[in-house]
Structure formats: C-alpha cells, structure tokens
Amino acid sequence: MSYGLRLRRILETGVGAPRQLINASWQRSLEAGVDPESPAAPLVYDGSLIKDVRTAHPLQPLLPMLAHSLKQMADESEHIMIVTDADGGVLWRDGDHGTMRRADLVGLADGHHWSETSVGTNGIGTALTTRKPVHVYSQEHLLRVLHCWSCSSAPIIDPDTDTVLGCVDVSGTTRSLHPATVALVATTAKLAEAQLALRMYERDERLRRRYDRLPPRSGVLIAATGRVLSGDPANLLGARIHLPEPGSTSCPAGILEPFFDGFLLRPAELSEPLPLRLTFLGDGQPTVRYGDRSLPLSLRHAEILTLLALYARGLTAEQLSYYLYGDDGNPATIRAEIYRLRIQLGGAVAAKPYRLMAPVVADFLELRRLLAGGDASAIARAYTGPLLPRSESPEIRCARDELEVQVRTRLLTCGSADDLWAYAQTANGRDDFQILERVAATLPFTDHRAAAARARLSP
Incomplete structure (x- = not known):
C-alpha cells in the first residue's frame, strides 16, 4: 500500500490516528490535494523578488529582535530559525550552517512556500492556519520527506488589524524538540506583537495630538x-x-x-468636499495640496491634473493620451497613470470620463480669471512664471503660450513700472527687451530696478 493510501486509511478508520491537531491538519491538507510524496516546498519568490518582498514586509523592522531571541539557541542546538509572511513564504532564515544545507534539499529556505495547501501539515503552515503556536514532530508531517524534521512555530498577529502577518519557526533534523522550544517561539512571537502594538500606539498618539488642534x-x-x-x-x-x-x-x-x-x-450631509489646490506656475516643483496633505507630484501627474482642471467636464483616456503625447500616445499608459493618481487623491479623481470631483483652486485658473477682467497689478502678482515649463505636452504648451502672451500684452498695455518689473523676474521676462526697455524708461534713472534693466539690455 502506498504511503498516501495508508494516510487516508488511518484517517478513515481512526486506527493509529495522530493527535487531534495533526489529524485535522492531515484532513485539510489531503482535501487541498497535497501529494504526500512531494519532494520539496515550491519556490514562490526567486532571488530577484525576495529582497523587495522583505523590505516591504511589516515584520522587517523587527528582524533584529527576532534574530536576537532565537538565533543563539538555534546555533547551539543545530537548528535553524525562520520568519515567514502570512502565506507561509520564507522571508528570512538563519542558524546552523549544516542544518541549512539539509534544509535546502526540502525547500526550507528563502522564497519557498510552507502553507498547508503547499506542503501539508508542518509547523509553519499549521500555525498560520490555526493562529496558535504548534509543534510538529517527525512523522506528524504529511510529506514523507519531512519525517526527519521537527519544528515549533508561532504566528505573529497584527494588533492593529487582527490579521496574521507571518510566522516565526525553529526547525531541526531531530525526532523531537526540547519541550521549551515551542514556549520560546511563542514568547518571541508575543514580543514581536508587543513591538507592533507600541508602534501602533505611537502612531495613534501623533494623530490624536494633531486632531486635538482642530476646531470642535x-x-x-x-x-x-x-x-x-x-x-x-x-x-x-x-x-x-x-x-x-x-x-x-x-x-x-x-x-x-x-x-x-x-x-x-x-457625516455625509455635513461634509464639505476638500479643495484640490494646484500650484503649477513658475520654475518651482509642481505641488498639489489635498486636505491637510501636501502630496509629491511627478510631472506626468501634474500634466494630467492640469488637463482635467482645464476640461472640467472630463476627458477619456484616448483624449488625455492625445493631449499629452499627440499621435504617439497610448491610452493604456494613461489608465495606469490615472490609477496611481487615484491612489494618492482618492475620490478627488473620478472615471468614465476622467474628471476632478473636488473643488479646484489652481493658480493658472485664477490667472485666467484675472485676465478676463482683473487689473494689471493683480495679474502681475499672480503670474509667477510659465505653466509647467518642463512640460512637452502639445495641449499644455498651447495653454502655456496663450497665458504668456495675454499676460505680457496686458502688462505692456496697462501695467505700471512695478508690474513690468514683477514680470521681468519670470523665466520669459528676464530677457524680454521690450519689457526691460519700458522698465528702464519709466523708473527714475537712480532706481536699482532701472539699473538692473539697463544691465540686462547691455550686449
């Protein structure tokens, strides 16, 4: 009779059945289709991915504490210590070098998957499934190849979300583990949870202090x-x-x-939508402010927000692609960028068509309003430079040139010497001969601004 059939016979008859914890795990594993003759755990994170997975994992900052708690014991007892993610993927491993070489043969190594659905009953997978510390000895493992291994494991549960973050494990090629091993592993997991709780309380306290400054x-x-x-x-x-x-x-x-x-x-009936504040004029970094957050913004995202602000009724991915890239545009690229933008701005950006749902306060829109009827001094104060000067978008270049021409014309027609000098500080005004000549001719000869204008006019 094959090993797999013998396992099923044990479960059916109850003769020679293991303890209840292992019995239930065998049932789950066989129902999941695990082959008891599998030679090793499968690889899920190869060398090119494992570093990024480790860095992003919430247990990464706790690794020194976990290693300090278990590595010495693992070294002295010729065992290895392992930390996994919530799915049983091995993220870190350390301990006795000889044992690690033997562990490589069964996939008890970085990047391999040790859930119950992958390798059946084992300390890591069973601890993650039951959310409790467990020890699995020798032939209690479902896979025959693991019968020379024993392990003690404990899950690490996030005190913030009550979800399992991963597992800490001690394994070795012995028929049994010291009775204190599972207690040590469970204590280490609790220490990790206490550290996570402390970090959570510190985050909460920082938020509460900021909240307490708000109006009632x-x-x-x-x-x-x-x-x-x-x-x-x-x-x-x-x-x-x-x-x-x-x-x-x-x-x-x-x-x-x-x-x-x-x-x-x-409450929905009392909530006023947050304004989206865009500062896109001038040579500085484009910035967006949403609520109390000032968000980092790439040039491409600034271009998208500019177009959505200019076309309040919304744009399709195809229209955005054309306005940004011309005939070489790809709507799929735009959809990906919009997806990233919506993660940052949440409900401020809607789809079908893409449009801005939040009230928009933008320096270039305010400049447009002033050009439609404001006085020259207000225009000079509002115009700090070209709209997104680094943008090569055909549509934005057109809008940028249109604003530039209107501002310059209004200031030459109606602007005071102060207004013209303000324009002369912008990227296009610094070397504008007509503007500089007007400044030099209008201001007193001894005025420092007139002198600066004459200096710029000099060949």
Whole structure:
C-alpha cells in the first residue's frame, strides 16, 4: 500500500490516528490535494523578488529582535530559525550552517512556500492556519520527506488589524524538540506583537495630538486601518469602521477625508468636499495640496491634473493620451497613470470620463480669471512664471503660450513700472527687451530696478 493510501486509511478508520491537531491538519491538507510524496516546498519568490518582498514586509523592522531571541539557541542546538509572511513564504532564515544545507534539499529556505495547501501539515503552515503556536514532530508531517524534521512555530498577529502577518519557526533534523522550544517561539512571537502594538500606539498618539488642534465637531478621527481613535464618545461607530476601496471616500458612516496618516470621518450631509489646490506656475516643483496633505507630484501627474482642471467636464483616456503625447500616445499608459493618481487623491479623481470631483483652486485658473477682467497689478502678482515649463505636452504648451502672451500684452498695455518689473523676474521676462526697455524708461534713472534693466539690455 502506498504511503498516501495508508494516510487516508488511518484517517478513515481512526486506527493509529495522530493527535487531534495533526489529524485535522492531515484532513485539510489531503482535501487541498497535497501529494504526500512531494519532494520539496515550491519556490514562490526567486532571488530577484525576495529582497523587495522583505523590505516591504511589516515584520522587517523587527528582524533584529527576532534574530536576537532565537538565533543563539538555534546555533547551539543545530537548528535553524525562520520568519515567514502570512502565506507561509520564507522571508528570512538563519542558524546552523549544516542544518541549512539539509534544509535546502526540502525547500526550507528563502522564497519557498510552507502553507498547508503547499506542503501539508508542518509547523509553519499549521500555525498560520490555526493562529496558535504548534509543534510538529517527525512523522506528524504529511510529506514523507519531512519525517526527519521537527519544528515549533508561532504566528505573529497584527494588533492593529487582527490579521496574521507571518510566522516565526525553529526547525531541526531531530525526532523531537526540547519541550521549551515551542514556549520560546511563542514568547518571541508575543514580543514581536508587543513591538507592533507600541508602534501602533505611537502612531495613534501623533494623530490624536494633531486632531486635538482642530476646531470642535471637526469629525471622527480614524486610523489608516479603520480603527476609531477619537471624536465618538458615545461609541456609535464601534471600535472600527469598514474602509472603502482605494479611489473612493464614501462609506456607510459618512465621508472620509485624508488627515495626515489617517482620516477624518464626517457625516455625509455635513461634509464639505476638500479643495484640490494646484500650484503649477513658475520654475518651482509642481505641488498639489489635498486636505491637510501636501502630496509629491511627478510631472506626468501634474500634466494630467492640469488637463482635467482645464476640461472640467472630463476627458477619456484616448483624449488625455492625445493631449499629452499627440499621435504617439497610448491610452493604456494613461489608465495606469490615472490609477496611481487615484491612489494618492482618492475620490478627488473620478472615471468614465476622467474628471476632478473636488473643488479646484489652481493658480493658472485664477490667472485666467484675472485676465478676463482683473487689473494689471493683480495679474502681475499672480503670474509667477510659465505653466509647467518642463512640460512637452502639445495641449499644455498651447495653454502655456496663450497665458504668456495675454499676460505680457496686458502688462505692456496697462501695467505700471512695478508690474513690468514683477514680470521681468519670470523665466520669459528676464530677457524680454521690450519689457526691460519700458522698465528702464519709466523708473527714475537712480532706481536699482532701472539699473538692473539697463544691465540686462547691455550686449
């Protein structure tokens, strides 16, 4: 009788069945289609990916503490220590070098997958499934190739979200582990959870301090993970709210507005939409401010926001692509950029067609309004330079040139010497002979601005 059939016979008859924890794990593993004769755990993260996966994982900052707690014991007992992600993917491994070489043969190494659905009953996969510390000895493993291994594992559970983040494990090629091993591993996991809780409390406290500076009735303070932190004394919302999908700000409890590393929750009927403030004129870095956040912005995202602000009714991906790239544009590229932009700005950007849902306060739109009827001095103060001067977008270049011509014409026609000098400080005004000649002729000869204008006019 094959090994797999013998396992199934044991489960069916109960004769020679293992303890209940292992029995239940065998059942789950065989129902998942795991082959007991599999030679090794599968590889899920190759060398090109594992470094990025480690860096992004929330347990990465805790690795020194985990290693300090377990590595010496692993070295002395010829065992290895392992830390995995929530799916059982091995992220880090250390310990006895001889044992690590033997572990390589069964895939107990960086990047390999040790969930129950991949390799059946094992310390890592079973601890992740049950959310409890476990020890799995020798023939309790489902895979025959693991019968020379024993392991003790404990899950690490995020105190913020109550989700499993990963697992810490000690394994070795012995028939049994010291009885204290599983207790040591469980204690190490609890230490990691305590560190995570401390970091969570520190984040919460920083948010509360900023929230306490707001006017009364500013909304309910919500952590980035949905926990209710302050502003709900009657506990009407409970401990946590369900957050909407990325790109949306609406949830059953009201409207979420970004607030530093968290959110403010306002009742939908009382909430006023946050303005989107765009500063795109001049030589400086384009900036966008949404709520209390000042967001980093690439030139491409600044170009997209400019076009959506200029075309308030919205644009399709095809139209945006043409306005940005001309005939060489690819709508798929635009869709990818919009997706990234919506992650940053949430409900401020809508789709089908792409359009801005938040009230827009933009320096170039304000300049347009002033050109339609404002006085020259207001125009000179508002115009700090060309619209996105580094942009090569055909549509933005057209809008940039149009603003430049209108500003220059208005100031030459109606502007004072002060207004003309303000324009002379912009990128295009610095070497504008007509502007400089007017400044030199209008201001007193001894005025430092007239002298600077004459110097610029000199060959």
